[in-house]
Structure formats: C-alpha cells, structure tokens
Amino acid sequence: MKAPGYIGRFAPSPTGALHAGSLASALASWLDARAHGGQWLVRIEDVDTPRCVPGADQTILQQLERCGLRSDAPVLWQSQRSAAYQSALEQLLAQGLAYPCGCSRKDIEAAQGHATARHQAQTYPGTCRAGLHGKPARAWRLHLPALRQALNLPERTDWHDRRLGPQSQDVAQAVGDFVLKRADGLWAYQLAVVVDDAAQGITHVVRGQDLTDNTARQILLQRALGLPTPAYLHTPLVLGANGEKLSKQNGAKPLDLSDPLAALSAAAEVLGLPAARGVGVQEALREWVGQWARLW
Numbered sequence: 135m136k137a138p139g140y141i142g143r144f145a146p147s148p149t150g151a152l153h154a155g156s157l158a159s160a161l162a163s164w165l166d167a168r169a170h171g172g173q174w175l176v177r178i179e180d181v182d183t184p185r186c187v188p189g190a191d192q193t194i195l196q197q198l199e200r201c202g203l204r205s206d207a208p209v210l211w212q213s214q215r216s217a218a219y220q221s222a223l224e225q226l227l228a229q230g231l232a233y234p235c236g237c238s239r240k241d242i243e244a245a246q247g248h249a250t251a252r253h254q255a256q257t258y259p260g261t262c263r264a265g266l267h268g269k270p271a272r273a274w275r276l277h278l279p280a281l282r283q284a285l286n287l288p289e290r291t292d293w294h295d296r297r298l299g300p301q302s303q304d305v306a307q308a309v310g311d312f313v314l315k316r317a318d319g320l321w322a323y324q325l326a327v328v329v330d331d332a333a334q335g336i337t338h339v340v341r342g343q344d345l346t347d348n349t350a351r352q353i354l355l356q357r358a359l360g361l362p363t364p365a366y367l368h369t370p371l372v373l374g375a376n377g378e379k380l381s382k383q384n385g386a387k388p389l390d391l392s393d394p395l396a397a398l399s400a401a402a403e404v405l406g407l408p409a410a411r412g413v414g415v416q417e418a419l420r421e422w423v424g425q426w427a428r429l430w
C-alpha cells in the first residue's frame with residue numbers, strides 16, 4: 135500500500151487547544167500518512183484572525199508532540215501566506231474567473247427575497263457579476279458560470295470520498311459564487327486551503343466529516359487555478375452529549391494529556407481502531423498504523 139510521494143496534513147485552526155475531536159483528526163491523518171509510507175505535515179490555519187486565540191498554535195503543537203505526532207517538515211502558518219493568496223486571486227481575476235462584489239448582507243437578502251426567512255444558508259445570486267455599478271468593492275468572489283464555461287464543467291461537482299463513497303454537489307445552487315476574499319479583508323478559508331494544499335504538495339486530505347461540505351468548492355477552486363485534486367477521506371466525528379459535533383462552543387473539555395496513551399486510545403476508538411493497553415505511545419501508534427492500513 136505504498137504510495138510514492140504521499141504527503142498528508144493536519145491543519146488545525148488555533149481557536150483553542152486540541153480537544154478529543156481534533157485529536158481524532160490529527161491521529162487519522164497521521165496514521166494514513168504512515169500507513170502509506172508518506173509524509174505528514176502540520177499547517178496552522180490562522181487566516182480567520184478574530185477567531186484565533188493567541189498562543190493556541192503553540193499549545194496545539196505541544197499537545198501533538200506529547201502524543202508522538204511530529205510534523206515531517208517545518209510547520210506552515212497561513213497568516214504568513216497572504217502573498218500566495220493574493221497572487222492566486224490575481225490569477226483568477228486575470229482569467230475572468232473572479233470578480234469584486236459590493237453587496238452587503240442586506241443587499242444579498244433583498245436579492246434573495248424569501249430565502250433567508252427559511253434560515254437557509256445565503257446563496258449569492260450573482261448580483262455583481264456584471265459590475266459594481268458605482269458601489270465600492272467589499273469582497274471578491276469566484277465566478278462559477280465563467281468557470282463552468284471556461285473548463286466545460288458539468289453542473290454538479292462529483293467526487294469520491296475514500297470512506298463515504300461517491301459525493302456530489304451543485305455548488306452554484308448550494309452556495310453560489312462563493313467568497314475568496316472577505317469583506318473584512320481576510321482571506322476566505324476555501325482559497326487559503328486550496329493554495330496551501332497545492333503549495334505543500336498534499337496528495338491526501340484526511341479530515342473530520344464536518345468539513346465534507348467544503349470539498350466540492352475546493353475542487354472547483356483547484357480546477358480554476360489549474361491545481362491537482364488530492365484524494366479525500368472524511369473521518370467520523372466525536373459527538374458531544376447533545377449529539378452534535380464536539381467543539382469548544384458546545385463544551386468540549388480540554389484534552390487531558392497527563393496520560394497521552396489514554397487520550398490517543400479514545401481517539402483511536404472513534405476511528406474504529408481498538409484501544410491500546412499496557413504499551414507505550416510509540417508501540418500503540420505502530421499497532422494502529424498496521425490496523426489503519428488494513429482498513430483503508
């Protein structure tokens with residue numbers, strides 16, 4: 135099961151320390167890389183600066199270290215990557231695949247009419263494709279109809295998830311021309327992820343199932359920028375007492391790493407691997423690599 139040139143990654147947002155859910159994602163991506171004889175990289179996704187907690191990045195790296203999970207290359211911080219994101223945006227603008235948008239949230243709601251009353255996600259109706267008409271540019275968006283036409287793409291974006299099987303999304307219908315650079319001047323998550331996955335040569339993305347819904351948008355952006363599409367595997371989530379994804383917002387407890395093996399074992403169980411007992415962290419990781427290789 136050796137994949138020459140396999141490069142995987144774990145890309146946490148430093149909005150707090152790792153919790154049981156994010157440790158499961160970290161472990162899954164590490165195991166997949168090791169099971170393929172590949173490299174595993176850590177990338178700190180700190181583009182959404184207002185949500186980042188100072189020092190959380192270092193806490194996360196220390197937590198990973200305690201669990202025996204070490205990046206095979208220097209850690210990349212997205213906050214230092216603005217020039218790369220800007221040049222990607224300029225490439226899209228030059229090709230007519232992106233455009234400035236002057237709409238406020240209210241403008242978009244008005245153009246949608248009834249949609250927001252049903253608490254739907256805002257689907258951008260494409261108002262500014264034909265120009266700003268005197269409004270100042272607030273955000274930059276991907277021009278989906280221009281992209282479809284330029285590359286002769288089908289209406290739906292079909293892709294395969296190694297665990298969930300065939301997936302399909304009509305991105306124009308689900309979200310519309312999505313944002314690449316936000317009205318607050320910050321880079322959108324989708325653009326940063328796509329540019330960095332390509333820059334780091336990521337061949338396999340292994341991440342939590344809550345991120346599945348982003349994949350079609352990221353694939354369209356890869357096409358638009360002429361970048362390769364990695365293989366995807368979305369892992370089971372750790373659920374909180376309320377049945378929702380475990381997160382700081384719904385009271386995820388900070389990881390207790392006084393016993394790293396116990397924390398890793400809990401993460402392994404979420405991934406369908408047996409808990410390891412009476413062994414060291416390194417030995418447990420080695421056992422799980424073998425089991426992961428048989429599963430995936």
Ligand SMILES: [Zn+2]
Nearest residue numbers: 235236237262
């Ligand atoms: Zn607009």
